[in-house]
Amino acid sequence: MKLKHAINLHKGLTAFVVLGMMAIYQNFQTGPWIYLALHGTYGFLWLLKDRIYPDKQWEEELPLPQGIVMFLVLGAYWVAPWLLISRGVEVPPALLALAVSCNLFGCMLHYTADAQKHFTLKYRRGLITEGFFARCRNTNYLGEILIYLGFAILPMHPVPFLILAGFVLGIFVPNMRKKDQSLSRYPEFADYQAQSGLVWPQLWAANKPSAVTEK
Structure with missing residues (x-):
């Protein structure tokens, strides 16, 4: 099986x-x-994205037991709805609005940045230093963090925030560092790195990053 099979199964089952x-x-x-509307829709959008512009890093093949472990690890994201629903908490309207706002911003950044990356690299290899990646090297990860932050807000409980922090520190940040190491082979990367944030946009960089470098 492929890594994406475990991920897609989790995303597709979330609404149910x-x-x-x-x-x-x-x-x-x-x-x-x-x-349900936020997390369920996010899962279905993920499956749609995988059909239109899949992420190559999820194409990695792995043994079935490892795939099962991955699915169970991702199941930690279902703790948030369980805490919300089982405890019967009444979420204040302001928190509902905040969660929806985080989700909307996150989905926009996550899916559009992934689309830019996919179609740019499809036709032109090299550093992507324009658009969503002009001031942030991992806009897609920033979007995903905002999405899950919206989910974590609703239960009004600390555990979902701790789970999100675990995924960010244990998976997201190492992947970002690995990406930086890979991109460091480009001579222009040092300048681009100085003028962009790892996950949070560096909005006050002195100069505009260089154009896309073709391979």
């Missing part, structure tokens, strides 16, 4: 898992419905 939790606990308040 959350809806099942709502049925089991008979909790159909506004908070759970908003969570």
